Structure formats: C-alpha cells, structure tokens
Amino acid sequence: MIYFDNSATTKPAQEVLDSFITVSQTYYGNASSAHRFGLDADQILRKAHQQAGQLMNVLEDEIIFTSGGTEGNNLAIKGIALAYQKRGKHIITSQIEHPSVLNACQALEELGFEITYLPVDQTGILSVDTVKQALRDDTILVSIMHINNEIGTIQPIKEIGALLKDRPTTFFHVDDVQGFGKVELDLKGCHVDLSTISGHKVHGLKGTGLLYVRKGLRLFPLFHGGGQQTDRRSGTENLPGIVSLVKAMRMILEHKLHYPNYLQRLNKQLRTQLKEIPNIVINTIENQAPHILNFSIPGFKPEVVLHALEERNIFVSTKSACSSKKSDESAVLRAIGLTQDRTVSALRISFSYQNTEGEIELFCRVLKKIIKDLSKVMG
Numbered sequence: 001m002i003y004f005d006n007s008a009t010t011k012p013a014q015e016v017l018d019s020f021i022t023v024s025q026t027y028y029g030n031a032s033s034a035h036r037f038g039l040d041a042d043q044i045l046r047k048a049h050q051q052a053g054q055l056m057n058v059l060e061d062e063i064i065f066t067s068g069g070t071e072g073n074n075l076a077i078k079g080i081a082l083a084y085q086k087r088g089k090h091i092i093t094s095q096i097e098h099p100s101v102l103n104a105c106q107a108l109e110e111l112g113f114e115i116t117y118l119p120v121d122q123t124g125i126l127s128v129d130t131v132k133q134a135l136r137d138d139t140i141l142v143s144i145m146h147i148n149n150e151i152g153t154i155q156p157i158k159e160i161g162a163l164l165k166d167r168p169t170t171f172f173h174v175d176d177v178q179g180f181g182k183v184e185l186d187l188k189g190c191h192v193d194l195s196t197i198s199g200h201k202v203h204g205l206k207g208t209g210l211l212y213v214r215k216g217l218r219l220f221p222l223f224h225g226g227g228q229q230t231d232r233r234s235g236t237e238n239l240p241g242i243v244s245l246v247k248a249m250r251m252i253l254e255h256k257l258h259y260p261n262y263l264q265r266l267n268k269q270l271r272t273q274l275k276e277i278p279n280i281v282i283n284t285i286e287n288q289a290p291h292i293l294n295f296s297i298p299g300f301k302p303e304v305v306l307h308a309l310e311e312r313n314i315f316v317s318t319k320s321a322c323s324s325k326k327s328d329e330s331a332v333l334r335a336i337g338l339t340q341d342r343t344v345s346a347l348r349i350s351f352s353y354q355n356t357e358g359e360i361e362l363f364c365r366v367l368k369k370i371i372k373d374l375s376k377v378m379g
C-alpha cells in the first residue's frame with residue numbers, strides 16, 4: 001500500500017496511540033475535580049501545556065487545546081472579531097484559505113463584518129504589497145495560511161508579520177495546519193498573534209489540535225461553560241487527546257530535526273519523474289512546501305485516475321472537494337488563474353516522513369501506465 005494523502009490526514013503513530021490509552025486508563029479524573037484523581041489529571045494537563053509551549057517556543061498559557069484545525073481557525077477569527085468589534089469590523093484574508101477560514105469569514109459578513117479576500121499571484125503566493133494596500137484603520141485581523149493545503153505554496157508570513165508589527169490594533173492569525181513539522185515558523189520572530197495546529201495532520205489523533213494565542217489578547221469564546229482553559233474554551237479537557245497531541249508534535253519535530261531534507265528529496269524525485277510522463281503539467285512551483293505537490297493531467301478526469309491508482313493500492317487526492325463551488329473544479333487552482341483544463345484535472349500528492357523513494361518510483365511507473373491505458377480507451 002502506498003499512502004500519498006498525508007495532507008488529508010496521517011496514520012496515527014503507535015506511540016501516540018499508546019499515550020492516549022495510558023492517559024485514558026491512568027488519568028481519567030476530571031482535571032477540575034478537587035480530589036486526588038482530579039489533581040493528578042490537572043498536573044498532567046499543566047505539563048502538556050508546558051511541553052506544547054516549549055515545542056512551539058511560546059508561553060504555556062498561550063496555548064488553547066482544541067478539537068483540531070477547523071475549531072482553531074474559527075476560534076481565532078470569530079474570537080478576535082467578536083472581542084474587538086468595537087475597535088473595527090474589517091478583516092483581511094486570502095482567496096486560497098481553507099474553508100474553515102473562508103466560511104468563518106463569510107459567517108462574520110452576516111454579522112456586519114467586512115472581509116477583504118485578497119487574490120494571490122499566478123504561482124499561488126500572496127504579495128505583501130497587496131496586504132499593505134488592503135489595510136485600513138478599522139482592520140482588526142489579518143488571517144493568512146502558512147502553507148496552502150492544495151498546492152503547497154508558502155506564504156510570506158515573516159514579511160506580513162513585519163508589516164503588521166507596528167500596528168497594535170491589527171492582529172495576525174496564521175493557519176499552520178499544513179506547515180507544522182514540515183516548514184519552520186518562528187511565531188514570535190514573525191510577530192504572529194494566533195496560530196492554528198491540527199493533530200491528525202502530524203500522525204496525531206483526529207479531534208485534537210491547538211491554537212496559540214499571544215498573551216494579553218482577548219477572545220470571545222466559541223464555547224461557554226465551566227470556564228476551562230482560562231474561560232476561552234470551556235468543556236472538560238480531552239486529556240488523553242491533549243497528551244497524545246503533544247507526543248505527535250514532539251515526534252514530528254524530531255523527524256524534521258533528524259531528517260531535515262528528507263521530504264525535499266522525495267519532492268524533487270517526484271517532480272523529476274512526473275516531468276517524464278507525457279500529459280502531466282505540474283501546478284506547484286519549485287521550492288515550496290516539501291510534502292505537497294499538485295499536478296494536472298488535462299483531458300483526464302482526476303476521479304478516474306484516483307480510482308485506477310486505488311485499484312493498485314495507491315492512495316492520492318483530487319482537489320479538496322469542499323473548497324470549490326463547482327463540484328469538479330479546484331477553487332485554489334482557479335484563483336491562481338490556471339486554465340479550466342487544469343483546474344478540473346488536478347491531483348495532489350502529499351508525503352509524510354514514512355514515504356520512500358521506492359514508493360515514488362512505483363507510483364510514477366503505475367501512473368504512466370494508467371495514463372497510457374486511459375488514452376487508448378479515450379481514442
């Protein structure tokens with residue numbers, strides 16, 4: 001089996017599953033309970049806060065544990081919008097954000113907020129100048145993703161952070177769901193105020209994640225309740241999930257440290273071998289995120305290719321179905337101005353540290369044959 005759909009989700013690491021089970025069995029007390037079981041759970045929770053803070057180079061109380069990327073992005077965007085609406089009602093984002101950002105912004109429009117959806121250039125990258133020109137006195141938030149989930153482009157987070165650092169009334173949120181553990185992001189150095197991470201993209205469990213929120217910021221909570229996580233995210237903490245998330249974060253960062261160029265090597269090999277296959281056009285420009293590569297096979301239905309690969313036990317992705325209004329077109333590829341023959345025929349390969357050169361070799365051989373066979377059928 002070859003699994004090349006790691007940007008959709010990853011296989012949970014055994015160590016992550018082990019930590020989930022151990023914590024579930026041993027520390028099942030409610031961290032808010034006053035008895036020993038509660039205190040033990042609370043201690044583990046505090047430790048998880050500390051460790052997550054250390055891994056991200058931020059303070060422990062700057063971490064809010066969530067159920068994943070969608071919640072993190074909603075909490076950041078709606079949380080800032082509702083807390084600071086008296087200051088202003090303008091938000092800036094890009095046209096190629098994940099639906100959890102775009103749709104949260106659209107929901108805010110219904111509440112009277114004004115959103116600027118910035119275009120990206122033909123390579124899928126946002127220019128800092130475009131952000132600069134869109135800024136207004138009433139802009140309270142800029143929300144830009146670090147790595148695009150469909151095409152793997154890296155956005156100029158450092159430069160946008162530098163632009164915003166002298167504007168204390170405009171906060172900066174970065175969706176780092178696809179970047180964490182793959183492409184470094186120095187939150188403090190880039191003047192990021194809020195950043196989202198999801199556990200299941202880094203061999204953690206679904207339903208786990210966190211939001212970094214710079215100390216001193218207010219957030220209007222999505223969940224009101226018992227006041228857990230300093231009132232910003234009520235609900236009994238998912239302690240086994242939280243501990244397993246920290247484990248997954250530690251493991252992916254160790255992989256990155258020990259094998260710094262591994263994913264780049266895989267990416268380069270895939271790119272070289274894809275170029276040798278007739279009919280393929282690569283959509284991701286060079287030197288972007290190492291784990292994502294998007295390409296089109298104009299004239300071919302991507303679903304047909306996907307299922308033909310699946311029959312040979314190879315798993316890839318078409319564009320994110322949820323990110324396009326037209327069911328068969330990638331909104332991201334449309335936003336970067338590709339012609340329709342490319343926007344409707346795209347496939348995404350996304351690696352993890354577990355993939356190998358041999359898998360790429362085999363994938364390209366199989367893909368070449370599928371295209372050849374399908375061409376014959378199509379006449």
Ligand SMILES: Cc1ncc(COP(=O)(O)O)c(C=O)c1O
Pocket residue numbers: 007008067068069070071073098100145147148149175177178198199200209
């Ligand atoms: C860039 C990006 N942001 C947010 C999300 C949502 O994360 P989750 O699946 O944990 O809700 C995803 C998931 O694909 C993503 O790729």
